[in-house]
Amino acid sequence: EVQLLESGGGLVQPGGSLRLSCAASGFTFSSYAMRWVRQAPGKGLEWVSGISGSGGNTYYADSVKGRFTISRDNSKNTLYLQMNSLRAEDTAVYYCAKDQFSEWMEYAMDVWGQGTTVTVSS
Amino acid sequence: EIVLRQSPGTLSLSPGERATLSCRASQSVSNRYLAWYQQKPGQAPRLLIYGASSRATGIPDRFSGSGSGTDFTLTISRLEPEDFAVYYCQQYGSSPTTFGQGTKVEIK
Numbered sequence: 001e002v003q004l005l006e007s008g009g010g011l012v013q014p015g016g017s018l019r020l021s022c023a024a025s026g027f028t029f030s031s032y033a034m035r036w037v038r039q040a041p042g043k044g045l046e047w048v049s050g051i052s053g054s055g056g057n058t059y060y061a062d063s064v065k066g067r068f069t070i071s072r073d074n075s076k077n078t079l080y081l082q083m084n085s086l087r088a089e090d091t092a093v094y095y096c097a098k099d100q101f102s103e104w105m106e107y108a109m110d111v112w113g114q115g116t117t118v119t120v121s122s
Numbered sequence: 123e124i125v126l127r128q129s130p131g132t133l134s135l136s137p138g139e140r141a142t143l144s145c146r147a148s149q150s151v152s153n154r155y156l157a158w159y160q161q162k163p164g165q166a167p168r169l170l171i172y173g174a175s176s177r178a179t180g181i182p183d184r185f186s187g188s189g190s191g192t193d194f195t196l197t198i199s200r201l202e203p204e205d206f207a208v209y210y211c212q213q214y215g216s217s218p219t220t221f222g223q224g225t226k227v228e229i230k
Contacts, residue, residue, distance in 0.1 A: 037167075045159075045167065045210055045221040061218060095166055108157035108214055110178060112166035 002026035002111050004096050009116030016086050016120070022079040022096030022113055030054065030074040033099035035109060036081050038092035038118075048094070049081060053103025064090075086120045093117050124149050124213050128222035134230040141198040143225045145211035150191045152215030158187055158196045161224075162207045170209075171196060201227070 008020040022034070035050040049070040050059045058070050069082040079096050094116050097109035125148040135141055145156065154174035159167035169178040171187035174194055184199040198205055206229050211222040 044223045045161075045212070047219050047221070059217070100169070100172060105217075105219075106214070107155075108169055108172040108178075108212065109167075110169045110172075112168070114166055 002098070004098065004111055004113035006094065006096055006113040006116040009094065009118045011119045011121065012086055013122050014087060014120055017082070017084045018086065018118060020081040020083065020094055020096075020116055020118070022081075024077045024079065024098070027098070027111075029072075029077040031103055033103055033105045034072060034079045035097050035099070035105065036070065036079075037095045037097055037109070037112075038090075039095070039115075040089075040092045043092075046092075050105040051079070052105070057104075059105065083118070086118075088120050091118060091120050123218055124151065124216050124220050126211055126213060126220055126222035128209075128211060128225045130225060131223075132226045132228060134228050135201055136230045137201050137203055139201050141196075141201055141205070141227055143196040143198075143209055143227075145189075145194040145196070145222050147192040147194070147213060149216070151194070151213045154190050155213060155215030156187075156189070156194045157212045157214065158185075159210045159212065160205075160207050161210065167210065198227075203229075 003025045005023045036048040051070045055072045067085045071080045096113045098111040100107040100110040129144045156174045158171040161167045175187045208224045
């Protein structure tokens with residue numbers, strides 16, 4: 001069964017850091033691009049970041065550029081999101097999601113994790 | 123970036139009725155790269171439709187998508203109790219990928 005399982009969320013003070021992980025199983029992890037999508041409380045979906053299958057190409061939303069870093073370890077089938085200089089507006093449920101067909105970020109997202117909650121508050 | 127506007131914001135219908143959801147883009151969506159997702163409270167989004175009109179694996183045929191250019195539609199032919207949820211459109215034809223604000227389908 002194809003599965004994604006996020007972890008690493010929690011409560012952090014403004015200006016702090018957090019590292020999210022997403023463990024993948026049931027598919028050839030390195031063959032697919034991966035993305036992080038977040039959802040603030042009561043709000044819609046917002047794409048945050050994406051990474052190619054090899055990890056050689058990374059992409060960021062303007063709202064997190066320079067503060068967040070996406071990476072992956074294909075030997076461990078794990079995706080990461082390092083979040084620094086966190087702000088209150090980063091408070092959200094963070095989902096990892098798999099590209100439907102490709103190692104590039106070309107298609108829809110066909111598998112999603114259950115999400116991990118990040119709360120930025122003093 | 124492409125802005126997606128979904129309408130209506132809320133759709134109040136009864137089980138068995140037909141639901142028609144709209145997604146309008148600020149610019150033409152390349153290659154009809156438009157997806158629809160369903161999200162229920164406390165759950166992750168689920169891919170329903172990709173490429174504007176192709177159903178994802180395991181999606182019942184009461185869900186259908188149509189459209190091109192800037193205007194897209196998700197139709198649920200006969201609402202089942204489990205279909206009451208929030209629906210999002212997403213374009214992935216241009217970078218950055220963007221989502222609509224969502225349409226809530228609620229029980230009347």
